[in-house]
Amino acid sequence: MDLENQKRVKDFADQYGPENIVVMLGAAESEASGLAAETVTAGDPTFAGPLTNVQLGLKVYHICEPEIKAEVNADVYDEQVGMMEMVMDIDSICEEMNNIRSEYCKY
Amino acid sequence: MSILNGKKVIIIGDRDGVPGPAIEECVKTAGADVVYSATECFV
């Protein structure tokens, strides 16, 4: 994850309290989704950014996960994400996100 | 229990996946308070 974005995530977690934060991802691939999710829960796996060795354990979801889709207005979701549902491998993204959450999410 | 309603949401979109502003449009309808929205570019 971009170093500036890591810094912002860390600052917002301090400012609002990690329990009040939800990180939403839009990565195209499951591997990239997993890396971003790992960064905001277990720390930066590339050991480059401000979240290196910082276990925020934030709640993190991908926009294509069914529990998120269920909360969003259906028309807006279709307009913004509908086409990408046909493009992304949603099953593998969901599996990756569930794995990271069950292992590292604290909230 | 709702995941997004009333929560402070940080968005990390992907230019070649779902970009930040598109995610923002979605989560706002679920009552989320978007505090940061960025889009990453891997290429």
Add this chain to the structure above:
Amino acid sequence: MNSVIKGAGYILAFTPDMVMQNGTTQTTEKIVNPDSEYLKKVPEHLRSYEEVLAYMPNQTYIGNMTPDELATYEQPWYDKKAPVCDRYGKYGEIMPQDEFLMLMQICDVFDLCHLEKSFVAAVKPKAEAHPLYTEDMIAKIKDGVELSEIEHFVNDEHAEPLYHEGKLVGYVKRAHDVDTNLSAHVIHENLVSKASCVLSLLHLIKATGINKDEVDYVIDCAEEACGDMNQRGGGNFAKAAAEVVGLTSASGSDVRAFCAAPTHAMIEAAALVKSGTYKNVVVCAGGCTAKLGMNGKDHVKKDMPILEDMIGGFAVLVSENDGVSPEIASDMCGRHTVGTGSSPQAVITSLVATPLDNHGLKIPDIDKYSPEMQNPDITKPAGAGDVPLANYKMIAALAVKRGELQKADIANFATEHGLVGWAPTQGHIPSGVPAVGPLCDMIKEGKINNAMIIGKGSLFLGRMTNLFDGVSFIIQKNSGKAEESSVSEEQIKSLIAKAMKDFASTLIADAE
């Protein structure tokens, strides 16, 4: 009449030592993690010149393999050897690092770049033997300097070191003591961009056979900025490169729009020629040092060679209609507007569907699409997937939403209307334009009738807007009618006769 694409030049420069010295992934790591395992491992994962010549995506880039041939090989490609391993191809060449460093020195007009004595002695004969260098270029090769001078400038004067095979062989010094816009780092980055642009121009001139005096205008569409503290992005890479090559009749300017810039520049070039403002416009760009080894961490983690070891460059000649070369359909351009929004379907609709709708065409009516042509060998191990394939799926998914394609045919659409990616991840270099040369050849060979080039840009990286950007244009088979430079006396007589006849018939009609 529509303007045409006369030809294209594509070059690569192999710069393994710059991966460590200038790639931002590595330079950032040196700051935040100077003792990291990754930095220690980088040298063992760098390729040799022979290996990059044998790399199929590189041979595709310079035109020794077609994208269709490349697609017949199963991925990954880095562990396979190309059937052709030549330095030169029909579009350009793969230049080795030592010669590229000398080309940087040739392109330096402010006495900022110096090379070591024995290095100059060894490499100058190679430069002199280059088939496309001009006498003026060779005359610019300076005498070499002592190693002690290089060490002094690197250690005490903030100069950017130039390495070859791990050895210090030169330096680029800062152009100003205070102004960070003229720091050694920036000058180095800009000289690399300029030199790779120059090499692309030389190959374009060879490929098209155009007389240098006939080039009227040059548009550079790279991603670097040159200028000083009072005009940071003042520009003109275009004219600077044209000067080295000897395009004495050309003016030029820079177009900047992130990775979408080459497509913006092509549309502008086509319009400048179609309007009659200029007859021959060149669109060109050099490559980018910052992106060398960008995904190196993932490549090393997966025990692969670091594949981002190439600087890319390209040049395309847009000219008046000759009745033969593929045309740019200037009235069928797509554009992402300020109001388009950023949802993927809105983006693809604006770039692909809207220009087709305006002409009663459907998405499957375009034979080939060239969006982002990044080499998947580079991006897949980094978790970013196969970018061209993802783009084809998006275009196909939009076609499904519009009822122009069955959902089950999405995968086939990518094979039939797409190309595999082969371009290095050099930002603007892979964006739409790498396919211009091969697609024009396919049109001329009658394999396809038309193709759409799509450029996309991540404007938000500049922190001035959250907007996305993109534009597209269509190349099509020439209608067969050439631009006529002047109207003959006979034609004028027949036009007058026709006008008088028409006038007479209206008089008769009025009288009746």
